[in-house]
Amino acid sequence: MSKSIVANRYALALFKTAQENGQIDIIQQELLEIKQVFQTNQELEELLQNPRLSIAKKKELLAELFNGANQFVQNLLFILLEKNRMEEILNFVDEFVMIANDAAGVADAKVYSTRALTVKETAAISSTFAAKIGKQSLRIENIIDPSLIGGIRLQIGNRIYDSSLSGKLNRLQRDLIGS
Template identity: 70%
Template structure:
């Protein structure tokens, strides 16, 4: 999550409008695509930051590039353009996702394992750990890490649950050396 106060304010305003209009899900999907565009096309950011291009032309460009996007998103982009805050788009998406997840009782989690998790394993991990962090469900991203040797390492925000074989061996080593 970002530390940008501006991004949090824009995200909260957009989230409240999305909730009011019952469009939280579709807007979040559009925002994730928007984030990909801004992260992969640095030239777009440079073009939109250019003082040579008038604001009206920039708005036309945004309208053309994101013509399939929700109007609330386009309006948010226009406001951010007017306030010279388009550099906060990626942070806005992250903040919106955090507000949306919080409202839905969802937490983002990274599960590090030596092999890909099956759907059943992911569901079991989600069920077991969601309650521990006060959420209904975990949205799991599985990351393959052969250095674990076995077991899993789960990260939910700042909380890490480590039941990997490498961590257990390290704890055993410290206990043997310490005694």
């Protein structure tokens, strides 16, 4: 997770605004899309940091790229641009998602399995592990990993729960070798 104080402050301010206007989910979804744009287009960040391009031109570019975005999101992008903080956009989105998840009692989780999980299995994993970490539910991303042989590996933040067959075999091997 991000350790940027600046990103946290901007994220908290936008979260409070979104909360007051009942738009947390909409803004979170738009921010995740913006994050994806910045991750896939490194040239965009370089262009926005180019000193030869005026702030007005950069704002026009952002307004054109994200013209369907929520006004609060657009305003925040303009503020980041004006304050020369566009390099914080990815950290900012991560911070916003973390704040929104905490407020909703939700945690993001990655579940590695040998096959796609059913809706019933996903719900069971969510309810079981959400209680263990003090959350109401988990937002699960299922990742197929045939190297697990069987079982699942669950990652919530920096916690890993490994009940996969390959994990058990590795632990057994370490115990037998004695290291």
